[in-house]
Amino acid sequence: MEQPGLDLFQESYLKGSFVQEIFYNEENQYGVFLMRVTEATEELDTDEVTVVGNMIRPHPDETLVCFGEWTDHPRYGKQYQVNHVKKELPRSKEAVAKYLSSGLFPGVGKKTAEKIVEHLGPNALEKATADPAVLEEVPGVTGARAQTIAESLREHHTLEQALVILYQFGLGPATALKVVQTFKEATMEVVKTNPYRLIDEVEGVGFRRADEIARKSGIALDASERFQAAALFALREASLSRGNVFVTEEQLVQSMEPLLAPNGEELFPSEKRQRLLEEMAEEERLIEEHGKYYLPSLFFAEHGVAMRVRDWLEEKVEPTPAHELYKAVGEVEEELKVAYAERQREAMTMAMDSPLMILTGGPGTGKTTVIKGICHLFGRLEECTIDPKDYENSEKPYPIRLVAPTGRAAKRMSEATGIPAMTIHRLLGWKGDFFERDADHPIEGSLLIVDEVSMLDVWLANQLFRAVPKGMKVILVGDDDQLPSVGPGKVLHHLLQVRGIPRVELTDIYRQEEGSSIIRLAHSLKAGEVPPDLTEPKSDRRFFSCKKDQAVHVILQTYTNALERGYTLFDIQVLSPMYKGLAGVNRINEELQKAVNPPREGKKEIQWGESVFRHGDKVLQLVNHPEHPVYNGDMGQISAIEEDARNDQPVLWVQFDRQEVPYKRSQLNQIGLAYACSVHKAQGSEFAIVILPVLMAYRRMLQKNLIYTGITRAKSYLILCGETEALAWGVNRREREERNSQLTTLIEAEW
Numbered sequence: 188m189e190q191p192g193l194d195l196f197q198e199s200y201l202k203g204s205f206v207q208e209i210f211y212n213e214e215n216q217y218g219v220f221l222m223r224v225t226e227a228t229e230e231l232d233t234d235e236v237t238v239v240g241n242m243i244r245p246h247p248d249e250t251l252v253c254f255g256e257w258t259d260h261p262r263y264g265k266q267y268q269v270n271h272v273k274k275e276l277p278r279s280k281e282a283v284a285k286y287l288s289s290g291l292f293p294g295v296g297k298k299t300a301e302k303i304v305e306h307l308g309p310n311a312l313e314k315a316t317a318d319p320a321v322l323e324e325v326p327g328v329t330g331a332r333a334q335t336i337a338e339s340l341r342e343h344h345t346l347e348q349a350l351v352i353l354y355q356f357g358l359g360p361a362t363a364l365k366v367v368q369t370f371k372e373a374t375m376e377v378v379k380t381n382p383y384r385l386i387d388e389v390e391g392v393g394f395r396r397a398d399e400i401a402r403k404s405g406i407a408l409d410a411s412e413r414f415q416a417a418a419l420f421a422l423r424e425a426s427l428s429r430g431n432v433f434v435t436e437e438q439l440v441q442s443m444e445p446l447l448a449p450n451g452e453e454l455f456p457s458e459k460r461q462r463l464l465e466e467m468a469e470e471e472r473l474i475e476e477h478g479k480y481y482l483p484s485l486f487f488a489e490h491g492v493a494m495r496v497r498d499w500l501e502e503k504v505e506p507t508p509a510h511e512l513y514k515a516v517g518e519v520e521e522e523l524k525v526a527y528a529e530r531q532r533e534a535m536t537m538a539m540d541s542p543l544m545i546l547t548g549g550p551g552t553g554k555t556t557v558i559k560g561i562c563h564l565f566g567r568l569e570e571c572t573i574d575p576k577d578y579e580n581s582e583k584p585y586p587i588r589l590v591a592p593t594g595r596a597a598k599r600m601s602e603a604t605g606i607p608a609m610t611i612h613r614l615l616g617w618k619g620d621f622f623e624r625d626a627d628h629p630i631e632g633s634l635l636i637v638d639e640v641s642m643l644d645v646w647l648a649n650q651l652f653r654a655v656p657k658g659m660k661v662i663l664v665g666d667d668d669q670l671p672s673v674g675p676g677k678v679l680h681h682l683l684q685v686r687g688i689p690r691v692e693l694t695d696i697y698r699q700e701e702g703s704s705i706i707r708l709a710h711s712l713k714a715g716e717v718p719p720d721l722t723e724p725k726s727d728r729r730f731f732s733c734k735k736d737q738a739v740h741v742i743l744q745t746y747t748n749a750l751e752r753g754y755t756l757f758d759i760q761v762l763s764p765m766y767k768g769l770a771g772v773n774r775i776n777e778e779l780q781k782a783v784n785p786p787r788e789g790k791k792e793i794q795w796g797e798s799v800f801r802h803g804d805k806v807l808q809l810v811n812h813p814e815h816p817v818y819n820g821d822m823g824q825i826s827a828i829e830e831d832a833r834n835d836q837p838v839l840w841v842q843f844d845r846q847e848v849p850y851k852r853s854q855l856n857q858i859g860l861a862y863a864c865s866v867h868k869a870q871g872s873e874f875a876i877v878i879l880p881v882l883m884a885y886r887r888m889l890q891k892n893l894i895y896t897g898i899t900r901a902k903s904y905l906i907l908c909g910e911t912e913a914l915a916w917g918v919n920r921r922e923r924e925e926r927n928s929q930l931t932t933l934i935e936a937e938w
């Protein structure tokens with residue numbers, strides 16, 4: 188094996204060809220190959236080496252130079268982690284002929300390949316790339332065919348070159364590959380003339396990265412496209428990271444400053460700025476209205492929601508005669524064996540006569556009990572059965588649609604009311620990139636009840652509202668003190684500010700009667716007060732004082748104690764405000780996995796990025812899965828693992844409540860370990876036991892809504908661990924910023 192001196196090649200590399208593909212994922216171009224090495228920077232004790240990394244799928248006859256480093260994988264041993272790959276064109280006549288007929292070049296079979304090599308010699312590839320006309324000299328190759336072959340040769344060559352240049356521009360191999368795959372032969376053109384296109388078209392490229400490329404391509408600091416890219420980037424950041432539906436011009440300019448001129452120089456005077464923004468508005472890349480700047484999709488969503496709400500407010504409903512209403516309420520009370528409180532009764536009767544109504548209230552105030560009452564009252568007044576069984580073989584659709592943003596919330600609601608419930612995505616027929624239900628294909632039924640509305644962002648609210656047919660009553664149920672939606676807008680909050688939307692707020696706590704001190708604590712914290720008995724042990728809650736570095740230990744101890752007492756993995760949930768850090772979600776998951784589901788001989792597991800999925804692990808679905816009805820926030824348990832599954836075959840199965848869902852390797856980013864999860868991910872769910880660390884180390888994240896949401900996830904037992912001052916600090920801190928939205932004004936202005 189050749190070994191050139193290190194002075195010639197500073198980087199470590201292996202040269203050779205791939206003799207076997209062990210694994211290859213088309214989606215992220217990640218592969219594992221066996222390479223026969225002919226040349227290397229260091230001495231090797233074998234000439235067959237396992238090589239892993241992101242790369243365009245190599246062809247067996249290609250000679251490759253892989254630059255990278257040696258790693259020691261805990262499971263697979265020593266392997267070469269490729270950083271980037273350079274392909275060498277084959278040199279011998281046989282290899283060139285084989286390469287040409289490998290299928291990479293359309294229309295070139297074995298015979299033609301041999302003829303080309305015969306005629307042009309071993310340098311055929313270089314010659315044909317430089318001058319396609321030489322191919323025409325090959326007997327039997329017509330002008331058009333010569334052209335096609337030369338084009339694909341050149342295309343290959345250009346892609347290779349583009350990759351090398353992108354590496355030089357500082358892009359990592361995975362991103363560089365994505366760029367080349369997106370723009371193909373146009374890659375270099377895009378990179379040289381408008382690398383800002385990468386922000387929109389290549390996942391994982393932000394403004395700063397694109398701007399670095401622009402610098403290297405010689406694009407001026409005051410170029411128009413630079414300004415416009417920064418404007419869109421800032422607008423997206425404001426909406427997606429901070430939840431704003433729009434930004435004011437001042438906010439926009441302010442957030443663009445650090446992007447455009449970190450040293451404070453004025454590259455875009457106000458006149459130029461104005462002109463460039465106007466240009467973007469003309470091209471509908473953004474929308475400007477009275478000095479407010481929107482991403483188009485948010486503008487239309489917010490206006491859509493406002494328009495729909497206005498329609499409901501303008502709708503006239505014939506009121507049900509009072510005596511009929513009260514008689515029916517009495518019958519429902521009798522049927523359900525509940526004596527509804529005055530306010531609860533008001534909510535039920537109001538729901539019957541309003542096209543749109545909002546029901547709010549903290550935990551334990553009886554929202555679910557009222558939802559059930561509303562459904563039964565509706566059935567009586569409409570004189571229709573609400574027993575799902577009566578609709579099983581009927582043409583008639585079930586009249587009530589009960590929905591929630593997460594699968595767990597829907598399940599909880601359906602269990603508590605006895606009425607079928609589903610996620611909003613399922614109701615709307617989410618197909619992965621579009622909803623089947625819209626204004627032209629509305630949902631069926633005459634009563635829609637949406638729970639956990641605080642989680643609804645303006646996009647989803649618009650999708651849902653536009654799919655509601657005329658005449659269907661809509662009841663929105665939620666708790667405005669919970670965390671707002673992850674996506675932009677604060678729909679429930681802003682709807683509550685509209686005067687004129689019928690609403691009832693439930694304030695009396697009923698669960699307290701059952702002796703819940705968790706709910707009492709939640710209500711105190713909501714009022715910004717830490718009760719003096721916080722650290723006193725109660726029958727349903729405990730506070731364990733500890734510092735940051737002890738928190739994980741306390742969590743492990745409590746968790747395993749609960750398991751010993753017969754609680755299951757699904758009864759206990761650790762919630763943490765952060766992912767990173769000593770007591771963050773990631774670390775707790777790692778430690779709990781070690782403690783409650785350790786590796787064992789014969790127990791299958793699979794490495795995924797930094798983490799390991801093991802048979803029996805509790806996992807969380809992170810996105811809505813359009814193929815199977817599993818949704819963001821659903822939890823399940825790994826029921827099988829096939830370690831050596833081929834790329835297109837499932838590698839792991841998760842048992843959710845009602846079904847087992849298979850995942851291919853490329854889909855493993857849709858799940859995560861779930862012994863611990865973020866408070867955001869637990870929205871809409873309840874657990875028998877919640878363990879919540881509250882530490883000053885998290886103070887950046889701690890705020891009232893988050894603590895309140897975390898605590899109210901506990902149904903039977905709450906364990907707080909950490910520092911009392913962290914809790915006090917957090918509950919006195921409101922959400923950092925209000926979210927910009929015009930929703931209230933839009934509805935009120937024209938209504």
Ligand SMILES: Nc1ncnc2c1ncn2[C@@H]1O[C@H](COP(=O)(O)OP(=O)(O)OP(=O)(O)O)[C@@H](O)[C@H]1O
Nearest residue numbers: 526527528549550551552553554555556557697698
């Ligand atoms: N009028 C009432 N009389 C007696 N008990 C009631 C009444 N209303 C509600 N409850 C009881 O209070 C408890 C909490 O009610 P419910 O679950 O409906 O509240 P919730 O607002 O939906 O709470 P959460 O959001 O925490 O689920 C239940 O056990 C319920 O039976």
